[in-house]
Amino acid sequence: MFERFTEDARRAVVQAREEAAGLGHGYIGTEHLLLSVLAWPEDPSAAVLVEAGLDHATARQAVRRLLGEGRDAQALASIGVDLDAVREAVESVFGAGVLDAPAEEPEPRRRGWFRSDAKAGRVPFTARARKALELSLRESLRLKSGHIAVGHLVLGVIREGEGLGAKVIADHGLDAAELRRAIEAKTG
Template identity: 30%
Template sequence: MFARFTEDARRAVVRAGILALDAGRPALDADLMLLGVTEVRPFTLSSFTASAHDVRERVDVGDARSLLATLGIDLDQVHRRTRTGADTPAAWRLRRSRLRPLLVTLYGPLGEIPLAMHARKVIEVAQCRPGPVTGERLLWGLLADCSNGAARILCDSGVDLPELVREIGMPVRRAA
């Protein structure tokens, strides 16, 4: 499924998967997909003003770092020593199950994690048009589903959503 993804868009999805695995989540959900997109920033959108720190404050990524620090263990140092090359996008695969078509799983050197419904929708919306899947398309997928919480997180982080929607060229449905 990664065949049409640009390198940066793929890196954002891989980053989200690593965050989900590190947090011990049972599935990759849209909030971590948004955090992955925010950390990698696979686009140059002037209206996307949220920082990774702003989004991270609003997303539950677990608290392993402070817990291990009380034991004198530096998690960043452990990651540097044990994860060399694990975040390389080429080492990861995104696959849809042939037997269960709604099951999409991200596989990589650190493990595998299924995509939750909202994260799967992000990928499907990003791929719905011909051409490469870019960071803008991932952001489009995040904003297309009002129930996944991404818009709320971005609003709370100070992003002007109407301007962002205009900048990425998302069609807006007007209520009657």
Template identity: 30%
Template sequence: MRYPQAAADPRGATVFERFTDQARRTVVLASDAARAHHHDYLGTEHILFGLIRERDGAAARSLESFGVSAAVLDGRLTTGHGEQARSGHIPFTRHAKRILEQSLRETSLLGHERIGTEQILLALIDDRESTGARLLRDVLPVDFEQLRQHILRQVTEHRLTAELGLGPTHLTNLRWTDAEHALCVAAAAEAGQPLDAWMRDRILDAARPGAGTE
């Protein structure tokens, strides 16, 4: 699939070169959604469809946890009047390009190297005037800030589990409420660290011999 020209990161790579496999499939699925609805453009609403249909991505898991599914979204997306789906390259809208490029900033803020579906979703809900954001707001039972905190919490738990090699039992112990997560975010910001780095340090401190003793 051909991608639109995108901004380069400081190391010279384009945004798309830093996409995970799930993020790449999201763009392909977004293109499929545009064709299926006989649209001659790929917009933020199609990116939202791609995110929810990429079932292996963190974005889909977050959205599904709030009851947002492809079936729920599909009934709200208008279908064009063309007789058949457009073949070949479908141009991205201005908003869609901006969201994909903004996902690079979300990735940098999290201290990550690769752009995943969760960063694309974070970028989408930040562009609240886009069609995709308005569509999501209509079906989401919580506000965007609650969704953002949920995504960030899931990202942090997953990364800590992977980096520290924790098993399922330990993973359960890493889960916290929205209020607890907010406190951790504030503490990490005060320490001048990304949240996952701050949490990793706290866990490693607790795991050192003699931790918690006088």
């Protein structure tokens, strides 16, 4: 599938890894895919989000608010922040286990960018991020594009609909249907 990605879409996937690392997260989720797109505001799809008021800094702040930074957990506990209470509140909204690291599930041996291979030093994609990437291919096919562009990645995140990327978009007050139409018009 990765061979269908445009150079910019490949750059966005690589940037998602960097976004996850920068937040101290040991996985790549839909929120990291969204942040990676917003890191390049000159991209037409990112421009749609930025024009709607959702820029990289705003989205990153929302992700931090929802999940925190991995390396800050001990610091928060040392100043009296009850992390169990925070976990309970987040899970009451997003579902049990949402903050847990992705389960170590045996996967068939695959080649490519999207496999989870911690032994090789690769950061695993969450199931929702993998679904969003799969949906980006479906969006490309639906739009008869012949390639997967950055806009298709955003459409995949929106279509997946339950990951933190979609949550950040919704919490910012953006209408998913309007956003889809605007991105489709720019992506083609």
